[in-house]
Amino acid sequence: MxxxxxxxxxxxxxxxxxxxxxxxxxxxxxxxxxxxxxxxxxxxxxxxxxxxxxxxxxxxxxxxxxxxxxxxxxxxxxxxxxxxxxxxxxxxxxxxxxxxxxxxxxxxxxxxxxxxxxxxxxxxxxxxxxxxxxxxxxxxxxxxxxxxxxxxxxxxxxxxxxxxxxxxxxxxxxxxxxxxxxxxxxxxxxxxxxxxxxxxxxxxxxxxxxxxxxxxxxxxxxxxxxxxxxxxxxxxxxxxxxxxxxxxxxxxxxxxxxYWNSGEWIGVGPGSHSRIENQDNQRISIVNEYDPQKWEHYMRKSGFSYIEKQELTQEHIRDEYILMSMRTSKGMDINKYINLGGYLDKEKIESLTIDGYIRMDKNTNYLQITSKGSIISDHIISELAL
Ligand SMILES: C[S@@+](CC[C@H](N)C(=O)[O-])C[C@H]1O[C@@H](n2cnc3c(N)ncnc32)[C@H](O)[C@@H]1O
Ligand code: SF4
Known part of the structure; x- marks a missing residue:
């Protein structure tokens, strides 16, 4: 290729x-x-x-x-x-x-x-x-x-x-x-x-x-x-x-x-995580054994160390997307979020915008957290994602 x-x-x-x-x-x-x-x-x-x-x-x-x-x-x-x-x-x-x-x-x-x-x-x-x-x-x-x-x-x-x-x-x-x-x-x-x-x-x-x-x-x-x-x-x-x-x-x-753009990565070593897409474009989450000694044991035994491997649901993918993208200054692509089945409450958006915590970039149609919002970003993201 x-x-x-x-x-x-x-x-x-x-x-x-x-x-x-x-x-x-x-x-x-x-x-x-x-x-x-x-x-x-x-x-x-x-x-x-x-x-x-x-x-x-x-x-x-x-x-x-x-x-x-x-x-x-x-x-x-x-x-x-x-x-x-x-x-x-x-x-x-x-x-x-x-x-x-x-x-x-x-x-x-x-x-x-x-x-x-x-x-x-x-x-x-x-x-x-x-x-x-x-x-x-x-x-x-x-x-x-x-x-x-x-x-x-x-x-x-x-x-x-x-x-x-x-x-x-x-x-x-x-x-x-x-x-x-x-x-x-x-x-x-x-x-x-x-x-x-x-x-x-x-x-x-x-x-x-x-x-x-x-x-x-x-x-x-x-x-x-x-x-x-x-x-x-x-x-x-x-x-x-x-x-x-x-x-x-x-x-x-x-x-x-x-990571913040929901790309793909592999993590090796104790406690690492991976996010990969399989041939059917399903997003897979892999979590490695955390404890270094047990990690070593798994690695010797089987050549991999994961203790959890699962296909992520659309809800999970969507939650990760809002959580990660809203931390970036570029913000979250509203269309992508909605295509992932996400819902944004108009009243919440309005009130958070009026209070100066978030803003909409009309050119890109991305939702962004403002400086004022950054300090309580976790709270804002969970409000939006509910
Ligand atoms: C993987 S950690 C540590 C990297 C390296 N071992 C070190 O200590 O310099 C990466 C960064 O997370 C930050 N960090 C770790 N724990 C934190 C905490 N409880 N609150 C805020 N920042 C933290 C530190 O600035 C640290 O450099
Ligand atoms: S315990 Fe290790 S990883 Fe954690 S902050 Fe200190 S030096 Fe870094």
Whole structure:
């Protein structure tokens, strides 16, 4: 088949280990007591990729993302082996976006040169804060100085650099956030992900929050912090394209946009998810075993690790579409939503529009969440989807 005709999909590779567990984090990340056998991990990831290579043989790779956990703990040879394997087993047309999430310690930034040699062209660096006291409170094991130095190193090797910050932290003041964000923007990365701190279930922060020992900024302050964030990013030519994501033109994350646009992807490694379309154009959801040891057991036994594989109902597809697309600045294609059997209540739309939470782009017929709405986006989306 002509490669131009092929439909595209993304590949997500999950590395489930970290050096320590951050108290706010509910990602699938574990502290291993023993030394991690990276060769064994590589073999099993390659095996899981093989499981998908036949299924995806008519399609071509759009992007690859190494996420975690802390994938920058991977030996460069692991990345080399996995990327080589992808090149052998799947179709792709260069250049494709290949991202690695990295923690900003010196040990990890020392590996940037090798990662770049092996094809990684985008790094997403988990800076989280440029305030050392805040970093300590977030349980991070790096300083702001190390983070800045990691970004400087990244500038030497990657054409696309993103950094993550967590704001709306306990006790955070507007002026402090303004100063910290300006400092981060001055690092001149191409992309920035700015997340308001959320209290996730079964985390240390949840315990502290429930016992009243951790108090988050109220809704009004959160809204003000969000507006400051949007404005400052715009001043530095970083444009919002998703509620928490800002980029220079042409540096939007191809990989994440594919999720938000309801594209196809395969996920390998513990706890990864996949969304693929079969020959009858039915959308299939696949969920892998979460626990790294059990994942290993399944992989050895059967060559795949999924514990759930199901055809999604139209209702499910529609709900995912509204949930994902409304987070993007482009918004939701009303016609597509209605074709998926969706219903939009006229009165609700009117009242949310009058209150300034949503707007309709009359040129594209897309429904969008405004800045005012962004801070309560989950609430607005669930109102619309009801
Ligand atoms: C997969 S995670 C972690 C990547 C990497 N291990 C690190 O910590 O830098 C991606 C991002 O999600 C954000 N994040 C994780 N938990 C969060 C929470 N509870 N609230 C807000 N942001 C969170 C952090 O900014 C983090 O960098
Ligand atoms: S935030 Fe990152 S480094 Fe911290 S535990 Fe989660 S995945 Fe690991």
């Amino acid at each position: 002509n490669s131009k005709m092929r439909s595209k999909f993304s590949i997500y590779i999950h590395w489930p280990y970290c050096l320590s567990k951050c108290p706010y984090c509910d990602f699938n990340s574990h502290i291993s007591k023993e030394k991690i056998d990276q060769n064994k991990y590589t073999t099993l990831i390659k095996k899981e990729l093989d499981y998908y290579s036949d299924i995806m043989s008519e399609k071509s790779v759009l992007s690859v993302f190494f996420g975690g956990g802390t994938p920058s703990l991977m030996e460069p040879s692991v990345i080399y082996n996995i990327l080589n394997h992808i090149a052998k087993r799947f179709n792709f047309e260069n250049p494709i976006e290949i991202t690695l999430e990295a923690n900003p310690t010196s040990v990890e930034s020392d590996k940037f040169r090798h990662y770049s040699d092996f094809g990684i062209n985008r790094v997403s660096i988990g800076v989280q804060s440029l305030n050392d006291k805040a970093l300590k409170n977030l349980g991070r094991n790096h300083t702001s100085k190390e983070a800045i130095s990691a970004i400087e190193t990244a500038h030497q090797y990657f054409k696309s650099i993103s950094l993550d910050l967590i704001y709306c932290r306990p006790g955070q003041k507007k002026k402090e956030w303004e100063k910290e964000l300006i400092q981060a923007l001055a690092l001149d990365t191409h992309h920035i992900s700015l997340y308001q701190l959320t209290i996730e279930p079964d985390t240390m922060f949840e315990k502290l929050f429930r016992s009243g020992k951790l108090i988050l900024p109220d809704e009004e302050l959160s809204r003000e912090l969000y507006l400051i964030t949007e404005l400052l990013c715009k001043n530095y030519s970083l444009f919002k394209y998703e509620i928490s994501n800002f980029s220079k033109r042409g540096h939007e994350s191809v990989h994440n946009l594919n």
